Amino acid sequence: MKTKLQRKNKKGEVLLEVVNQAVDNPKETDEQIISRLRDRFEILTEMTQASIDGVVRGMVVTGPPGVGKSFGVEEVLEKNNLFDKLAGNKLRFAIEKGAASAIGLYKLLYTYSDKSNVLVLDDCDTVLYDETSLNLLKAALDSSKKRKLSWNTDSSLLRREGIPDTFEFNGSVIFITNLKFDNVRGKIKDHLDAIMSRCHYLDLTMDTTREKMLRCKQIVADGMLKEYQFSKEEEQEILDYIFDNKDRMREISLRMVCKVADLKKSMSAKWQAMVQATCMKRV
Numbered sequence: 442m443k444t445k446l447q448r449k450n451k452k453g454e455v456l457l458e459v460v461n462q463a464v465d466n467p468k469e470t471d472e473q474i475i476s477r478l479r480d481r482f483e484i485l486t487e488m489t490q491a492s493i494d495g496v497v498r499g500m501v502v503t504g505p506p507g508v509g510k511s512f513g514v515e516e517v518l519e520k521n522n523l524f525d526k527l528a529g530n531k532l533r534f535a536i537e538k539g540a541a542s543a544i545g546l547y548k549l550l551y552t553y554s555d556k557s558n559v560l561v562l563d564d565c566d567t568v569l570y571d572e573t574s575l576n577l578l579k580a581a582l583d584s585s586k587k588r589k590l591s592w593n594t595d596s597s598l599l600r601r602e603g604i605p606d607t608f609e610f611n612g613s614v615i616f617i618t619n620l621k622f623d624n625v626r627g628k629i630k631d632h633l634d635a636i637m638s639r640c641h642y643l644d645l646t647m648d649t650t651r652e653k654m655l656r657c658k659q660i661v662a663d664g665m666l667k668e669y670q671f672s673k674e675e676e677q678e679i680l681d682y683i684f685d686n687k688d689r690m691r692e693i694s695l696r697m698v699c700k701v702a703d704l705k706k707s708m709s710a711k712w713q714a715m716v717q718a719t720c721m722k723r724v
Contacts, residue, residue, distance in 0.1 A: 474652060475659045481645055482513055488643060489517040492559050492613040493534075499582030499640030501616045505647055507694025508656055510617050511536075511563050518559060534559040541565045543573040544599070547592050550581050550612075551604050554590075558612035566618055575632050581614045582640040614640075621646050653693040654684055660695055669706050679705060682713065689721040 469477075491497040504510050518534045525532055535553055537560070546568055553560040560581075568574035580590050588610040592599060599606065621644065622633045647653045658680055666676055679701050687693060700720055705712040 471655055474655050478647070478652065478656050479659060481643075482509065485510070485513045485643060485645065486517055488641060489514050489559075489615065490521070492615055493518070493521050493557065495556055495611075495613065497641055498584055498588075498613050499616075500614070501582070501618065501622070501636060501640060501642045502645060503618050503621050503643070504645030505653070505694070506619050507692060507696035508645065508647060508653065509660065509695055510645055514561055514563075514615055514617065518561070533557055534561065536561040536563055537565060538563045539565065540567045541574070543568075543571055543577065544592070544596060546574050546577050547590065548599075548602070548604060550577065550590055550610055550614075551608055553612045554608055554610045556611040559615060560612060561615045561617065563617045564619070565616070566620060569620075569629060569632070575629075578614075578616065579632070579635055579639060581610055582616070582636055584639055650687050650693055654680070654687065657683070657693070657695055657698050661698065665695065665698070666702050669702050671702070671705075675705070682716070686716075686721065689724065691720055691722060 485502065488497055488500055492500060502510050502514070515536060518536075519526075522532050522534060524530075533553075533555075535549065537549055541549070541562065546562075549560055562568065562578075568578055577590060580588055589607065590610050591607045593606070596606075616636075622637055622642065623644070625633055647656060661676055661680060666679075671679075679698065683690060683693065683697065683701060690697060697720060701712075701716050704715045704719070708715050
C-alpha cells in the first residue's frame with residue numbers, strides 16, 4: 442500500500458491522506474478490460490444525461506487525470522445546450538475548474554439552482570478542505586426532494602449582487618475529481634462518506650498502467666487522432682512508443698497521447714527526441 446497524497450492543517454493534523462494499491466488481474470484479457478472501461482464511460486454519458494433531465498441530482502465522478510472524465514461530461518452538456526448556444530441564450534450549465542472559495546461556491550449554486558441546470562465542479566478539490574464549502578457541497582449533492590442552502594454569516598457581497606442568504610436548490614451537481622474517495626483517510630473521511638451516501642458515485646479509476654494504456658488504445662481506435670491525419674501505422678507507432686517507455690513517461694493518459702501526437706506531427710524527423718525531452722522523467 443502506497444501513500445500518494447497527504448494534506449495537513451496548521452495544527453499538523455492529517456486532513457486527507459490518499460493511499461493506493463494497484464493490483465493487476467492477469468486473467469482478464471485486453472478485450473475484456475477495454476469492454477469494461479467502455480461500459481463504465483457509457484454509464485458516465487447516461488448519468489450526465491440523467492443529470493440534465495433532473496433525474497440524477499448529484500453525482501461524484503472519480504478517476505485518474507487525462508482519461509476522459511471531463512470530456513465525457515462536457516460533450517453531453519454541449520450537445521444538449523447547442524440550441525441555446527446558437528440562439529445566444531443563457532446556457533443551462535456551468536463548468537467551474539480549479540480553486541473555489543466557499544462564498545464563490547454559494548454564488549455558483551444560486552446561479553444554477555433552477556431545475557434542468559447542471560453545475561460541474563471539475564478538479565475543485567479545494568472545497569474538500571474547507572468545512573463551509575464541504576457543508577454546501579453535501580447539501581447540494583443530497584438526494585432528498587428539497588435541498589435548502591443557506592449562508593449563515595453576514596455578507597455585503599451577496600447583498601450587492603442580490604443573492605439571498607437562503608434558497609432552494611433544484612439543479613444538479615456533478616463533482617469531478619482525481620481523488621478516489623474509498624482510498625482517503627484522515628479527518629476528511631467522514632465528510633466524504635457523507636457525500637457518497639447522499640449522491641451517485643461513479644468510480645472510473647484505472648489503477649494499473651495496463652488499464653491506462655488500453656484506454657488510450659480504445660480512444661485512439663475510436664478516432665481521437667483523426668484530425669492529425671495519421672495512418673493507422675503512425676497511430677500505432679505513437680502507442681507503441683508510449684508503451685515501450687511507460688516507466689519513464691510523466692503520465693499515461695489521453696492527454697499524453699495528444700502531446701506525443703503534436704510532436705510527431707510538427708517535428709516528424711526528431712519527434713522521439715522531443716518526447717524524451719518534454720514528456721519523460723529525467724533519469
